[in-house]
Amino acid sequence: QVQLVESGGGLVQAGDSLRLSCGASGRTFRTYGMGWFRQAPGKGREFVATIGRSGGGTFYADSVKGRFTISRDNAKNTVYLQMNALKPEDTAIYYCAATHQYGTPSHISDFEYWGQGTQVTVSS
Numbered sequence: 001q002v003q004l005v006e007s008g009g010g011l012v013q014a015g016d017s018l019r020l021s022c023g024a025s026g027r028t029f030r031t032y033g034m035g036w037f038r039q040a041p042g043k044g045r046e047f048v049a050t051i052g053r054s055g056g057g058t059f060y061a062d063s064v065k066g067r068f069t070i071s072r073d074n075a076k077n078t079v080y081l082q083m084n085a086l087k088p089e090d091t092a093i094y095y096c097a098a099t100h101q102y103g104t105p106s107h108i109s110d111f112e113y114w115g116q117g118t119q120v121t122v123s124s
Contacts (some may be wrong), residue, residue, distance in 0.1 A: 002098050002113050009094060009118030012086055016122070020081040022096030022115055030075040032055070033099045035111055036070060036081045038092035039067075045095070047106045049081065059104035061098045064090075090101050091115040 003025040012018055020036070035050040049060045049070040058070055069082040079096055095112035105111065 002028060002032060004096050004098060004113060004115035006094065006096050006115045006118040008106060009120045011121045014087055014122055014124050016086050017082070017084045018086060018120060020083070020094055020096075020118060020120070022079045024082075024098065026076045026077075027045040030054075030074040032113075033101060033105060034072060035097045035099065035105065036051070036079075036096045037097060037108065037111075038090075039117075040089075040092040043092075045108055049109075050081065050104055050106055052102075057104060059061070059106060059110075061106075061120065071084075083120070086120075088122050088124045091122050092099070093119050 006022045008020040036048040037045050039045040047061050051058050051070045067085045072079040095117045096115045098113040099105050099111045101110050
């Protein structure tokens with residue numbers, strides 16, 4: 001089992017950058033594929049990005065491709081989401097999640113463990 005805690009959210013202006021972090025407990029972090037999802041007000045949770053165990057195998061939603069970058073540091077038990085050129089439509093609660101699945105999991109049901117989320121608000 002792994003516990004996940006997100007941080008780094010906040011209020012920014014359109015065009016700004018923000019980096020989210022997700023720290024994981026335990027010594028098994030490197031055995032999990034990791035992902036980021038988001039949920040905007042009144043909408044369902046949607047996939048943002050995923051990364052494989054060793055840092056390869058990244059995959060992004062079309063809406064963030066070219067603007068967001070997912071990465072991980074297994075020595076620090078942390079996964080990151082670098083968000084550049086933020087838009088008001090990126091406003092959401094961002095969640096990190098962990099999975100034992102291989103490949104490029106991108107569905108909510110693919111992930112077993114979830115953090116509590118961090119709020120990102122982008123003003124126009």
